[in-house]
Amino acid sequence: MLGCDGSILLNDTANNERDVIFNKNSARGYELIDNAKTEVEKICPGVVSCADILAVAARDASVAVSGPSWTVKLGRRDSTTPYPDVALSDLPRFTESLPELIARFEHKGLSERDMVALSGSHSIGQAQCFTFRDRIYNGGDIDAGFASTRRRGCPVSSGDSKLAPLELVTPNQLDNNYFKNLLQKKGLLQSDQVLFSGGSTDSIVSEYSRNPSKFLSDFASAMVKMGDIEPLTGSAGQIRRICHAVN
Ligand code: HEM
Known part of the structure; x- marks a missing residue:
């Protein structure tokens, strides 16, 4: 978790973000992203990143629960590694005070x-x-x-x-x-x-x-602003073939 780079989806090594205390048994539905990726790869292989699929899924999830829609910026690339240490140190905690929470979001450029x-x-x-x-x-x-x-x-x-x-x-x-x-x-x-x-x-x-x-x-x-946090673009990262493992 540096930015919006699909790093949370990886589970091909023991050291992953999914199992970090704040995500374990909380973040879920990873198989939906894997399934969406399988379908997209059938039609257009090697083009659509897992980070983009996740961003589109978040938008569609909002619409599905009567929330708003928005245009998802596309073109993110996928990280080649998970960042469990950053997930552990940077994710906000449910015990934190208002100033602590504000500082965490500010650190990522969010007001x-x-x-x-x-x-x-x-x-x-x-x-x-x-x-x-x-x-x-x-x-x-x-x-x-x-x-x-x-x-x-x-x-x-x-x-x-x-x-x-x-x-x-x-x-x-x-x-x-x-x-x-x-x-x-x-x-x-x-x-x-x-x-x-x-x-x-x-x-x-x-x-x-x-x-x-x-x-x-x-x-x-x-x-949209959260989806703009440190994306990988150009030749950085990769387009994963499957979302839970690096190529
Ligand atoms: C302000 C800082 C935040 C804190 C401290 C926080 C903390 C938590 C905690 C402790 C849970 C319950 C997890 C569990 O018991 O397994 C939770 C659930 C959830 N959070 Fe947050 N969260 C924060 C911000 C966000 C943001 C920014 C989003 C997305 C835009 C989000 C989306 C969700 C959703 C959708 C759930 C329900 C998950 C489910 O039902 O499986 N949260 N959050």
Whole structure:
């Protein structure tokens, strides 16, 4: 993980990004990308990178859950190695404070507004109990009823991998309910709630909670911007033949 170069897809060596603690049992669906690549190779071999396929799949996934569409810039090339050490050191953590999260996104050229918009993807999907246990048992900045509901599905000292939806109202739709929940202190992860906890991003969260179309258009722009992070172009990297292994 240096940039948008498909390095997370590799699993041909023991030292890969998929198994880094923040990705393991979290990032998933790799076989979909492998299957898409197989189909593309049948029609047009050696041309379309796995990094591009991943970027297109992210856009199509957004559309599939009622989120926005955008034009995906194409022409990325694939990395020839995974970067597990960088994934470990650079990925944001669910325990981090707002200034720490801001610094991480800034390090990749993404603004506070980009960060808040992108966090809106937690409007879909699920999280494992170990990622929100501390917040629901010890957190101060949380709705009491919400905490007690979530405690029922996430025991205090077992069930690490039990799942809860990241967004409780419309968990399968990419919409602004995530932000409405934050206003009610019903963010599941600490890293969600810190976006609305008296800091500099409060105003952006409020804006998105009131203005769903602004959220969707900012989300689309931020996804394009994220896809522009350090791509490999020209003769750098390669076009992999299969997405989970280097040529
Ligand atoms: C602000 C920094 C972020 C932190 C700390 C963070 C952390 C997490 C954590 C802890 C989970 C639960 C994983 C698990 O329990 O297995 C999760 C899930 C998820 N995250 Fe993030 N995330 C962040 C930003 C993002 C961004 C920028 C995106 C994409 C634009 C994203 C997309 C997702 C999705 C889609 C899921 C659900 C996965 C599933 O259901 O399998 N997150 N995130």
